[in-house]
Amino acid sequence: MVKIAVDMMGSDSGPETLVNSIKHYLKDYDDVSFLLFGDEKVLSELTKDCPDKDRIEIHNTTSIIPMEIKPLEFLRAKSSSMYQAISAVKEGLADGVLTAGSTGGFVTGATILLRTVEGVLRAGLCSPFPTRKASHPAVILDIGANNYDTEEEVYQFGIMGRLYYQHVLENQNPSVYILTNGAEEGKGTDEVVGAYRLMRERNLPGFKGNVEAREALDGSHDVIVTPGYPGNIFLKACEGVAKMMNDLIKESFKMNLLTKIGYLFSSKGFKRMRKTLDYRQYGGAILLGINGVCVKAHGNSNEYAFYHAIGVCKKMIDVKIVDKIKEEFHDSVNNND
Amino acid sequence: MVKIAVDMMGSDSGPETLVNSIKHYLKDYDDVSFLLFGDEKVLSELTKDCPDKDRIEIHNTTSIIPMEIKPLEFLRAKSSSMYQAISAVKEGLADGVLTAGSTGGFVTGATILLRTVEGVLRAGLCSPFPTRKASHPAVILDIGANNYDTEEEVYQFGIMGRLYYQHVLENQNPSVYILTNGAEEGKGTDEVVGAYRLMRERNLPGFKGNVEAREALDGSHDVIVTPGYPGNIFLKACEGVAKMMNDLIKESFKMNLLTKIGYLFSSKGFKRMRKTLDYRQYGGAILLGINGVCVKAHGNSNEYAFYHAIGVCKKMIDVKIVDKIKEEFHDSVNNND
DSSP states (O other), rough: EEEEEEESSSSOOOOOHHHHHHEEEEEESEEEEEEEEEEEEHHHHHHHOOOGGGEEEEOOOOOOOOOOOOOOHHHHTTHHHHHHHHHHHHHHSOOEESSSHHHHHHHHHHHHHHHTTTTSSOOOOEEEESSTTTOOEEEEEEEOOOOOOHHHHHHHHHHHHHHHHHTOOOOOOEEEEESSSSSSSSOOOOOOOOHHHHHHHHHTTTTEEEEEETTTTSOOOOOOOOOEEHHHHHHHHHHHHHHHHHHHHHHHSSSOOOOOOOHHHHHHHHHHHHHHHHEEEEEEEEEEBSEEEEEEOTTTOOOOHHHHHHHHHHHHHHTTTTHHHHHHHHHHHHOOO | OEEEEESSOOTTHHHHHHHHHHHHHHHHHSSSSEEEEEEEHHHHHHTOOOOTTGGGEEOOBBBBSSSOOOHHHHOOOBBHHHHHHHHHHHHHHHHHOEEEEOOHHHOOOOOHOOOTTTTTOSSSEEEOOOSSSOOOEEEEEOOSOOOOOHHHHHHHHHHHHHHHHHHHHSSSSSOOOEEEEEETTTTTTTHHHHHHHHHHTTTOOOEEEEEETTTTTTSSEEEEEHHHHHHHHHHHHHHHHHHHHHHHHHHHSSHHHHHHHHHHHHHHHHHHHHHHHHHGGOOOEEEETSSSEEOOOOTTHHHHHHHHHHHHHHHHHHHHHHHHHHHHHHHHHHHHH
């Protein structure tokens, strides 16, 4: 039985949405149970009609981690749902932790309480992105756990992203690229130029070179690494343009009676497009390099998105992704000695 | 009579496209003339039927600046069309220079040959972006002239971007934002946090704070400044997602007979959308902070796009944007003394 600790209080959509996803997941899978951290009263009420109550354990917490939090503040927020959910993994009560709360708080909390895997310099926040090819995501990290990353850290993101792609997305030979401002070797800031050199020198399997942001999501780039700051700009630029264009598509169809009729005829095509681009199918971001499975669902996750975030968490536990990372870094630490 | 020096040889689409745009422009405006730099034979042939030949001057050049070039190599490429076109501004033969060739070469060449305005630390490559609001571009800089920019440089981009928006886009009170990974003060790398502080301390008119990449193109952010590396990632991420979604829209309509019929009904709406998002209407990028009007058209400019790039160049000359920047920095240099 896989045990997942869930921070029930951090999401924008409220605990009810998360409870609904969990109920749905319990119905679909019988090898998983949940530790729910949050307001006991609220959670008891929301789960009272749950037929699989024996696989739910409610842990009362009395505060919520705010969107912006400093490391010291996190340490003082012991009574919060996020702190307690992460601690459950530390104490061996749960196999993984899932939150839709503050990203900064989660990165801080997971790093402080669970620590990075031996040999891993920094955890990287990793997200599958929809690409031009349906059901063929690109996995990009770091998308914003850190403002600065050294060349060695960016190199390590390549190792971890590759393991994720192999084991969680089940593609044994993913290609690995560095996101930068030109396809040629030598383009970019010192960290990415250095990471390129390290990947070549150490023969990272699957490493193919640089990719520009323009081509990153064309479906032929599997794992893409970047320092966190430009990674975060990339993520949000993609989200912004996708949202703008979706809005404009809706407006185009709503322009007049004729265009509305046009939608009736072409809706099937656009449903397929929406499915291709639906980032919610990938469930959210993953914090890689931590001693524990850590999944960060979108803050505004709906039932469908949070359901998939649970699935990602479960899959990471099932394939023992943390052990794979530990083994890889154990070997590399030993090889470097 | 405004004189524009044009590098005819650098574009992907070849000199014929550029000549067509120039012919078209000559027909529409009688207060402009062109100095064309490139292969004399080719250009004479292409312009032989031009009715406004007296406003064209062909200057023979014998080489082309490659896409990637180092500063020393540029200095040795005196025979190239780009070198000569930039030199024409330096020598006072032309009021501005326009190229669709190598961005790196142009930034290097303009900086070396024309130099930055006194007080300007670095030129910034600036581009108008289409936004959610039709005909309301966001002007973003630096989008990749530099890999690194200091806080002072990012601050200066705010001054220059604002002047551009005021005089070229004719909006007297543009809002100014810093692109970063969070809307709150203090988010981002040291340079952007520092630039924020400088903008507040020195009361840059219109400065409103940070903007995340997700909201940057919603039409309510006029001037957006960023160091060049994340700026370049932002630009190309936007281009990549826009292209991906355009491809998917086409595919959606082409899926089957019904969706094709749907297109016939809704095409008017989508034409409006295409117009809103058409970056070619803005003509390309501008190098701000140089002693001379420098416009970089897209490498793959078609006739329409290059025509608009000429228009941008002409407008910058007409409103004396370089003088405006000189005055602003002259004042600020004196105030700082």
